[in-house]
Amino acid sequence: MGFSAIRTRMRDPGLVAAPSVDAATVNVLFEYVVCATVWLLVGTGIGLIASIKLHWPEFLPYSWLSFGRVRPVHTNTVLLGWSSLVLVGLSFYVVARTSRVSLWSPRLATARALALEPGPPRRPRDIAGRGEPAGPRSTANGCGRWPSSWLRPCSSTDTSRTARSAARALPEVYVSNWYILGAFCCLPILYVTSYLPWYQGGLGNTVVQGYYMHNAMGMWFTQLALGISYYGIPRLLGRPIYSYALGVLGFWTNLLFYPLIGAHHFIFSPEAWWLQTTAILFSVGMMVPVWAGTGNLLLTFKGGAGAVRRSYALPFFVTGLIGYGLVLDTGNDRGVPQRRTSTGTSRTSPWGTLARGDVRLHRVHRLGRRLRALAALDRTRAESAGGGRPLLARAGRRRDLRDRDLGGRSAPGLRVGGRSIVHRVGDRRRADVALANDRRSADGEQPRRLRRQRLGDAAAARRRHPPSRRSRSGAQRELRRAAHEPSSHRCGGRHRVLRAHARDGGAARAARAGLPGAGRHQAARTRGGARTTGLHARGLRVLSHAVRARLADGPSVWSAVAAGTTTRSRILRCSAPSARGPISPTWARGSRARPGT
Amino acid sequence: MIHLYDPRAVVPQSVMPGYRWFFVEKVQAGPGDVVVPVPAGRAPKGKVIVAGPDAIELVRYLLSLKQAKVSP
Numbered sequence: 001m002g003f004s005a006i007r008t009r010m011r012d013p014g015l016v017a018a019p020s021v022d023a024a025t026v027n028v029l030f031e032y033v034v035c036a037t038v039w040l041l042v043g044t045g046i047g048l049i050a051s052i053k054l055h056w057p058e059f060l061p062y063s064w065l066s067f068g069r070v071r072p073v074h075t076n077t078v079l080l081g082w083s084s085l086v087l088v089g090l091s092f093y094v095v096a097r098t099s100r101v102s103l104w105s106p107r108l109a110t111a112r113a114l115a116l117e118p119g120p121p122r123r124p125r126d127i128a129g130r131g132e133p134a135g136p137r138s139t140a141n142g143c144g145r146w147p148s149s150w151l152r153p154c155s156s157t158d159t160s161r162t163a164r165s166a167a168r169a170l171p172e173v174y175v176s177n178w179y180i181l182g183a184f185c186c187l188p189i190l191y192v193t194s195y196l197p198w199y200q201g202g203l204g205n206t207v208v209q210g211y212y213m214h215n216a217m218g219m220w221f222t223q224l225a226l227g228i229s230y231y232g233i234p235r236l237l238g239r240p241i242y243s244y245a246l247g248v249l250g251f252w253t254n255l256l257f258y259p260l261i262g263a264h265h266f267i268f269s270p271e272a273w274w275l276q277t278t279a280i281l282f283s284v285g286m287m288v289p290v291w292a293g294t295g296n297l298l299l300t301f302k303g304g305a306g307a308v309r310r311s312y313a314l315p316f317f318v319t320g321l322i323g324y325g326l327v328l329d330t331g332n333d334r335g336v337p338q339r340r341t342s343t344g345t346s347r348t349s350p351w352g353t354l355a356r357g358d359v360r361l362h363r364v365h366r367l368g369r370r371l372r373a374l375a376a377l378d379r380t381r382a383e384s385a386g387g388g389r390p391l392l393a394r395a396g397r398r399r400d401l402r403d404r405d406l407g408g409r410s411a412p413g414l415r416v417g418g419r420s421i422v423h424r425v426g427d428r429r430r431a432d433v434a435l436a437n438d439r440r441s442a443d444g445e446q447p448r449r450l451r452r453q454r455l456g457d458a459a460a461a462r463r464r465h466p467p468s469r470r471s472r473s474g475a476q477r478e479l480r481r482a483a484h485e486p487s488s489h490r491c492g493g494r495h496r497v498l499r500a501h502a503r504d505g506g507a508a509r510a511a512r513a514g515l516p517g518a519g520r521h522q523a524a525r526t527r528g529g530a531r532t533t534g535l536h537a538r539g540l541r542v543l544s545h546a547v548r549a550r551l552a553d554g555p556s557v558w559s560a561v562a563a564g565t566t567t568r569s570r571i572l573r574c575s576a577p578s579a580r581g582p583i584s585p586t587w588a589r590g591s592r593a594r595p596g597t
Numbered sequence: 598m599i600h601l602y603d604p605r606a607v608v609p610q611s612v613m614p615g616y617r618w619f620f621v622e623k624v625q626a627g628p629g630d631v632v633v634p635v636p637a638g639r640a641p642k643g644k645v646i647v648a649g650p651d652a653i654e655l656v657r658y659l660l661s662l663k664q665a666k667v668s669p
Contacts, residue, residue, distance in 0.1 A: 058615065061615060067614055
């Protein structure tokens with residue numbers, strides 16, 4: 001894949017965040033992702049040492065770097081530092097987006113990120129110092145039990161999350177939130193069970209250990225990753241998931257089968273036979289959730305090869321999904337045939353054990369990695385909508401970043417931000433996608449209904465506030481331009497956008513305030529310099545504010561939208577059915593299927 | 598003991614790491630020292646490998662482990 005392909009992917013239309021996302025949520029996500037990325041680098045570095053040691057045992061022969069110590073450090077750093085942090089941060093984002101609310105307490109979320117932060121560093125020191133993780137040793141995945149200090153922040157955010165979700169504006173729970181809430185509910189159970197002191201001796205220790213390490217995977221990482229996938233994949237593809245019902249089926253069957261299969265790590269051990277048999281049976285049962293989930297998401301991908309090719313983040317989803325599907329096979333290979341053939345080679349070989357844990361984790365990694373990309377771009381996009389802060393820029397830097405953008409000469413301090421925004425908003429077609437996406441998955445409304453509503457409102461508002469001839473003609477000229485001119489405008493897409501972005505400020509404010517004349521005002525302004533892209537920027541802004549206003553049952557700003565002919569036409573144009581069929585919310589199909597589940 | 602000091606001295610294809618920090622290299626073994634009979638060429642020349650207290654404890658523990666019996 002050449003550089004140009006990567007660059008094409010960076011213009012992923014699906015990575016456009018919803019303009020109505022609030023800045024605090026994006027900030028929280030960003031903090032989590034940054035922290036997690038640091039741990040990812042650390043953890044994979046240590047993992048590299050560990051893997052070298054497997055082939056070259058005399059590599060770094062120091063007592064505090066022996067394999068038995070390095071590997072728990074690696075797994076803990078990667079599991080807790082990277083995966084947990086990034087998944088929690090992303091689930092904040094997903095819950096906030098799909099529930100159409102902002103975070104209950106972004107500060108608490110940040111505090112939690114900071115509370116998680118010292119977890120991994122303290123742990124490697126402990127481990128490297130004492131040579132074993134706290135609590136019973138974990139065999140297959142090599143992850144020790146999390147320090148109890150994790151429990152507190154986890155449960156507190158759990159509370160905040162639940163409260164937030166309960167206050168959700170939507171009448172239904174999107175399937176992402178099923179998974180995420182499930183994960184946060186299972187986490188305390190996992191902790192309490194694994195810390196109960198009554199089973200800590202002898203074989204009970206092993207059983208608890210199997211329960212803990214297995215369910216840390218199944219009830220925490222898997223659920224979070226799936227929940228985020230159920231948001232990310234439809235969002236990036238720009239189409240609804242294949243089946244809401246399959247997603248919910250996967251969730252409940254996962255909850256049913258997963259907790260009981262921890263003992264399949266100890267087949268042919270002195271554990272009770274009935275426990276081993278149960279574990280094997282339920283491992284087979286795991287076919288239901290895994291195939292439901294994989295099939296559901298892969299069928300969502302069906303026909304979307306082009307999108308995957310263009311997208312930066314989607315290939316990570318695809319590989320992650322395939323990994324998810326394959327993990328089942330490795331798991332059953334390990335669990336079931338061993339029972340029959342008493343050779344047990346794959347069990348006794350360290351490679352089998354390591355490989356399985358790693359495949360599974362790598363799935364999380366992959367998901368996480370592309371989610372990191374998603375997160376970073378979401379953030380940049382939020383900046384372009386004027387709601388968030390630019391990438392890596394703190395409060396003080398926002399203005400000069402924008403100013404530099406305005407000059408159109410040099411990219412902002414961190415080029416990722418500026419450039420991706422520019423490309424995305426600058427391109428007519430992509431902006432349309434952004435708008436469509438925003439309405440679909442951010443609002444969670446039936447778009448047809450939404451469109452009708454908008455039409456009705458627009459007609460009424462237009463009667464009330466007839467747009468001036470002047471603005472209409474200007475608007476029409478712009479639309480003509482938008483329709484006929486190639487995207488390489490003489491001003492250059494980039495400059496154009498930035499100008500539009502800047503000029504958009506006043507108009508957007510007016511729209512936010514619900515001023516009826518806002519759209520008209522904008523249309524008149526637009527004639528000057530900011531051309532088509534100004535419409536996009538404004539369309540996005542107006543739409544998001546309209547959505548908010550509608551959510552809050554406040555005064556509708558549809559009149560503002562309607563009064564400006566330009567904006568209205570633009571929105572109507574954008575809301576035309578896409579090539580793949582009518583735009584529908586991510587769970588539109590699901591809401592029909594829901595009564596059956 | 599040799600296996601702990603240098604696994605490849607016992608099993609050439611072993612990937613087990615050596616635990617050399619459990620052992621002390623001495624020019625002359627003192628009274629009561631447990632000398633590890635490391636094959637020639639596997640230890641520094643002119644030195645004797647003496648098991649440290651950790652090595653002795655570890656080997657005692659390892660020898661205490663028994664194959665668990667699977668009862669029906």
